[in-house]
Amino acid sequence: MMRNSEQCLHETVAKRRNLQKISLSDLPMDILSTILSLLPINDAIRTSVLSRKLKYVWCSHTNLTFNKGFPNLKSLSLVDVSITDEDVECMLSKCNLLEFFEITYCRMVTSLRMLHPLNRFKHLVVHVCPKLQEIEMNCSPTTLKYAGNMVPLIFASTSRLKNIDVVILTDQSALSYIVTGFPSTLPSLETLTLLCYEPERTIVPEGHFKFSYLRNLRLELVMCDDGIRTTDFLDYAYLLKIAPFLETLELHMWMEMYWPQPYCKEDGELRIGLPHKHAHLKCVRISGFFGYKDQVELALHILRNSIALEKMEITPELEISYDLAVADGYERSHYVDSHRVATEFICKVDHRNVVNVVRVPSSSGPDETAMEVDCRAYAEYIPSGQI
Numbered sequence: 001m002m003r004n005s006e007q008c009l010h011e012t013v014a015k016r017r018n019l020q021k022i023s024l025s026d027l028p029m030d031i032l033s034t035i036l037s038l039l040p041i042n043d044a045i046r047t048s049v050l051s052r053k054l055k056y057v058w059c060s061h062t063n064l065t066f067n068k069g070f071p072n073l074k075s076l077s078l079v080d081v082s083i084t085d086e087d088v089e090c091m092l093s094k095c096n097l098l099e100f101f102e103i104t105y106c107r108m109v110t111s112l113r114m115l116h117p118l119n120r121f122k123h124l125v126v127h128v129c130p131k132l133q134e135i136e137m138n139c140s141p142t143t144l145k146y147a148g149n150m151v152p153l154i155f156a157s158t159s160r161l162k163n164i165d166v167v168i169l170t171d172q173s174a175l176s177y178i179v180t181g182f183p184s185t186l187p188s189l190e191t192l193t194l195l196c197y198e199p200e201r202t203i204v205p206e207g208h209f210k211f212s213y214l215r216n217l218r219l220e221l222v223m224c225d226d227g228i229r230t231t232d233f234l235d236y237a238y239l240l241k242i243a244p245f246l247e248t249l250e251l252h253m254w255m256e257m258y259w260p261q262p263y264c265k266e267d268g269e270l271r272i273g274l275p276h277k278h279a280h281l282k283c284v285r286i287s288g289f290f291g292y293k294d295q296v297e298l299a300l301h302i303l304r305n306s307i308a309l310e311k312m313e314i315t316p317e318l319e320i321s322y323d324l325a326v327a328d329g330y331e332r333s334h335y336v337d338s339h340r341v342a343t344e345f346i347c348k349v350d351h352r353n354v355v356n357v358v359r360v361p362s363s364s365g366p367d368e369t370a371m372e373v374d375c376r377a378y379a380e381y382i383p384s385g386q387i
Contacts, residue, residue: 033060042068070095074120077102085111092116103129114138117156128169153182161186162213165193173202174219175235179209179242188213195220195320200230204238214243218250220320229260233294237273237301245280249302252319253288253295262291262337263345270345273301281306287319290334291341299346303355312350314342315358335360 027035036044036058044058070076073095078088083106092098093116102125103109109129114137121139126132127147135146140157147167155161164183174196177183183192190213198221217239223231233253239246263270270293284302289295303312316338342357 029057032057037061071097073098075100077125078104078106080105082106082108084108085113089113089115092118096120099123101125102127105129107131111135112137150177150181158186159188162188162190164189164191167195168197170197171199171224172196173198173200174221175204175238176202179204183211184209190214191216193218193220195222197222197224198231199224201232201235204235209242211243212245214246216248217243217246218252220252221254222320223253223255229255233292234271234273234297234301236298237276237305240278240281240302240305241276244278246278247280248283249281250285251287251298252321253286254318254320255288255290255292260292262334262341263293263296267293270300271297273297276305278306279308282308282310284309284312286312286314287317289314289316289338289342291316291338296341296345299342300349303346303350309352309354312355313358314346314355315360317358317360 032054036047037060039047041058041061044061048055048058070091071094074097076091076095076098079102085108088103088109092101092114096118097120098118099120100123101121103112104125104127106129108131110131110133112126112129112132112135116138118137118139121137122141123143124137124139124141125145126135127145129148132148132151134152134154136152136154138156140155140160142160143163143165144153144161145165146153147169149170150168150172164186166182168177174194177194177196178192183189183194189211192214196219219236221233221236223229236251239249281302284306286295286299289299299312299314303309316335339357339359342355347355347357
């Protein structure tokens with residue numbers, strides 16, 4: 001009888017010890033979120049110091065209020081937050097030391113306005129807020145990253161804005177946007193990355209416009225022609241004229257609907273754009289090169305007019321950074337032909353040996369890998385004659 005009593009006592013003590021080991025962090029996340037949502041917001045925030053698991057649980061509080069402000073805050077990210085235009089403006093007006101602000105997937109925001117001056121502000125990131133219609137901020141940022149529909153972008157000053165990364169999800173000509181849109185008002189712009197969906201060709205008006213400070217340009221061009229193609233890659237030879245100090249150029253291309261055949265001599269003579277010598281361009285990368293006639297013409301124009309060119313790399317692989325639904329079979333069916341066209345019509349005029357054509361296998365295999373091909377290795381196979 002004594003043994004049974006001692007055994008029961010031992011088991012009870014053991015159970016209590018095990019219960020003592022259970023902490024708040026051991027609870028499931030949904031229960032933790034429910035518990036913290038019942039606390040005042042200040043107390044919920046204080047739980048973030050208790051453990052790593054609890055560090056961000058307070059963010060799921062169903063009634064976040066920011067009226068107390070963040071007087072010492074330097075960086076703020078709002079991701080998938082149900083917040084109104086007025087709340088954003090009120091919150092930013094009390095962050096006098098703010099340097100970085102990101103707002104992403106906030107579906108209620110229609111206007112991002114900040115009339116209170118943010119004198120220390122440097123970096124703005126706005127990513128796919130579907131109802132957003134305008135951005136007006138009393139600041140002078142140095143970098144801007146934006147993805148979404150084309151909206152008015154208004155800042156107190158753009159004199160310090162040097163780096164821009166823009167993804168426009170509505171139809172818009174990249175060349176037109178560069179020359180007549182927001183980038184054209186930026187005198188100090190040094191690096192520009194731009195992705196556009198181009199539905200049709202846009203004739204850019206002639207003028208004396210120039211990017212005097214632009215050194216690095218990355219363009220991602222998605223041609224959205226519906227059956228009948230009207231766009232023309234050779235139009236982008238204009239870049240050499242408006243960016244005289246450009247040093248690196250990346251052109252990443254993709255035909256979304258229209259799938260022409262790679263160029264052959266039966267398609268007619270290759271056009272030669274108006275000569276415009278460029279003294280600073282050193283490095284060029286062209287991806288999505290499927291050997292189309294206007295792609296060949298653009299590559300040749302850059303090669304012939306860039307007197308300081310050190311390297312031009314051409315690849316058929318798609319390098320569009322944004323998430324696009326691309327048919328793999330469509331890509332690979334062009335790989336062999338695009339390599340043939342590049343070596344036959346571009347390497348032929350490469351007298352400085354600066355062109356590398358990337359050979360990519362048309363079908364996957366265990367020993368097949370992409371490799372760079374120096375044009376000199378193919379010189380003996382290139383037919384003689386003038387282009």
